[in-house]
Amino acid sequence: MPSVSQLYEARVARGELDPDPAQRALLPRLDALVGELAAAPPAPVTKARGGWLSRLVGGGPADATPIAGPRGLYIWGGVGRGKSMLMDLLVEAAPIAQKRRVHFHAFMQEVQAGLNRARAEGAQDAVRPVAEAIADQTRLFCFDEMQITDIADAMVVGRLFQVLFDRGVTIVTTSNRVPEDLYKDGLNRQLFMPFIALIRQKLDVIELASPHDHRQDGTAEDDRWFVTPPSARKAMDAAWARLTEGAPAAPLVLPIKGREIAIPAFATAPDGQRIGRIGFWDLCGRPYGPAEYLAIADAVDLLMIDDIPQLSSANYNEAKRFVTLIDALYEARVKLIASAAAQPESLYLEGTGSFEFERTASRLREMMDADWGKAG
CATH class of the missing domain: 3.40.50.300 (P-loop containing nucleotide triphosphate hydrolases)
Structure with missing residues (x-):
């Protein structure tokens, strides 16, 4: 070996x-x-x-x-x-x-x-x-x-x-x-x-004292992270239409230990890719934790998240949940498309939790790479 x-x-x-x-x-x-x-x-x-x-x-x-x-x-x-x-x-x-x-x-x-x-x-x-x-x-x-x-x-x-x-x-x-x-x-x-x-x-x-963040070496795809509203909403709608190719969409309800979490829009594309779409506040504005986010990561191959806000100590709980969510998606190699108030590195600049968010921003940047995602 x-x-x-x-x-x-x-x-x-x-x-x-x-x-x-x-x-x-x-x-x-x-x-x-x-x-x-x-x-x-x-x-x-x-x-x-x-x-x-x-x-x-x-x-x-x-x-x-x-x-x-x-x-x-x-x-x-x-x-x-x-x-x-x-x-x-x-x-x-x-x-x-x-x-x-x-x-x-x-x-x-x-x-x-x-x-x-x-x-x-x-x-x-x-x-x-x-x-x-x-x-x-x-x-x-x-x-x-x-x-x-x-x-x-x-x-x-x-x-x-x-x-x-x-x-x-x-x-x-x-x-x-x-x-x-x-x-x-x-x-x-x-x-x-x-x-x-x-x-x-x-x-x-x-x-491991390398000066280099290797996650940022890939070529980012322009159609995975949208910042400028209201064009970001239109871009997200266009991405959904392109990826699902008209496949019917319906809510997906996932049971988790006696609770439920719902993805409002879910479709299986003609190529078999399972695609979900949900707003930031539906994901992170509720008292969800690792169990819910791991269930989502297992249920989809690509997740679209709308309207990620600027994060700070003012919305610390929501930001903390977002970090946990991205960890779950990253480990499961779920593709991500999102609209946000800023680029990943500028989403969380001050307050408690900003240090931890550096890892999340790096992961988000890696997830924009063209080769990112589940195999098969």
């Missing part, structure tokens, strides 16, 4: 990647981790009675003796520097079957579902059975785009990571922030500080 370095250089040779000295500097550490994973013996399965399901919904704790697995990584740096790409190459190169790569938003949805089941069954420590079930199936766990936005998630993630570390699971995660800036200025942040110390203790913290 090729190493991470070999996979990287092959992509460079094919013209799929531009060589980056900062990325290349990280390759030997990734290659070393692949070798350590190949040489390490599999961790033993927990001895909790009843198998995977009983552990997930309330089985007792397993052996308390920690197991030493290969040391993991916390890779941080600016947007578009190649963190996710290098993580993908690591997962591809790792010669083990028990490996998983997941976006942090999607993973937290799975964890919350597991916690709810465990609590319903009366588990005193709801996090442990969820973590034990993960550890039984995973030796390499890769989290992309770690971000902590509330103290409840902070406490769950800290407890979860501790159990995974004790079970010898190797964790690799990426973030835009150095560990000390996670959950920065958050409520009751002092409760989160032990988790930061745990990251420093268990993971090699490495900055």
Whole structure:
């Protein structure tokens, strides 16, 4: 099986990647981790009675003796520097079957579902059975785009990571922030500080310090992001007509955990592409979260969003939801066409959340590339 370095250089040779000295500097550490994973013996399965399901919904704790697995990584740096790409190459190169790569938003949805089941069954420590079930199936766990936005998630993630570390699971995660800036200025942040110390203790913290945002290398399509009203509305209407080719449109209602979210206009184009159209306020002006946005990302191949406003601290909640939405669309490689008050880099210039939005703006710019979208 090729190493991470070999996979990287092959992509460079094919013209799929531009060589980056900062990325290349990280390759030997990734290659070393692949070798350590190949040489390490599999961790033993927990001895909790009843198998995977009983552990997930309330089985007792397993052996308390920690197991030493290969040391993991916390890779941080600016947007578009190649963190996710290098993580993908690591997962591809790792010669083990028990490996998983997941976006942090999607993973937290799975964890919350597991916690709810465990609590319903009366588990005193709801996090442990969820973590034990993960550890039984995973030796390499890769989290992309770690971000902590509330103290409840902070406490769950800290407890979860501790159990995974004790079970010898190797964790690799990426973030835009150095560990000390996670959950920065958050409520009751002092409760989160032990988790930061745990990251420093268990993971090699490495900055990917490339000066270049590779997401902006593509050639943008002029018909994916419209700014000037009222012509933007006309342009969106024209794009809808062109893409659907007259296919009938109807609302699409998606059931999500006892709730519903509706896309007002949905059509399947003659080429099979599933296209939805919805306004910003219908998407982000309501108390939706990752579950709703992941459901939308799964239901469409192309999403058209009308009337994205200027974002600031004045509409912080809506802006935060928009960031979560774009994360879901990006991870699912959903194509995006939008009308907005400004170009992505100028949508959110001041106030709480503007730092986090730099990543979103970079992703929006990448999503305008002509080659962006789901395969097939």
